[in-house]
Amino acid sequence: MNLLPKATASITSRGIAFQGLYYTCKTAIDEQWFTRARVGVRSKGALAYDPRCIDVVYLIAANGDEEVCHLTPQYRPMLGQSWFEARSYLADIKERTADIKKRTQHSHDKFKLAVEEIVHEAIKQKGNLDT
Template identity: 35%
Template sequence: MDKHLLRNGCARVTARGIIFKGARFTCSRAIRDLWFEKAAFEKEWRVRIVYTINKELSVIYIVDSNGDMEKCNRIDGGKRPSDVKLQLYFQSIQKLKALRKMQNNDAYIINRDKKKVGKWKN
């Protein structure tokens, strides 16, 4: 990525995604930190971004307070998805996160129970 091709910008975090120039984007940080749910239940906010000057605008980068950048990919492919499709997308992400959390909890319980069984075998 050539730094001289980057331009500064500002995007909005909404319940429908990170919006910039009419396009929707997402990134792992937004999903991990539940940005879209927070925007839906609380309020939208702006984030500083940089982007490359090209016609596609398929990627933007969120810039945090330390100057670190996180890549955000376009999720609408240039077409405006329906609200139903976006809702299904975000619901599927949340289901995957819940499933991962359940698997981690199950592994913890199994390991904890193995330790207890080991203590009683004297």
């Protein structure tokens, strides 16, 4: 365990956040870390991880004890991936999401412009009818 890289994770309402993934462990559940984070009590924790596999990280307590933390359910389809594969996958998802948002905004803008043109034309026609 001493040879594994060390890092810092954030405790959030979604889990123990580390490099774009979320983990959970017995202590976090028993001590309601995620519930406390939901109401604004955020904290950080030291952990160790194996770069070859994202399946688990090891939370390091202040006294040096280690606890295994597992991926939360939404990330279980990624089990068995290396950190390199996971980062690549997450970057791809982020890029796709940004592209979808951009296309959605463009469609919304086109729709809004079309509605404004229809309203403008209706007002213009109403003005012609009133005179």
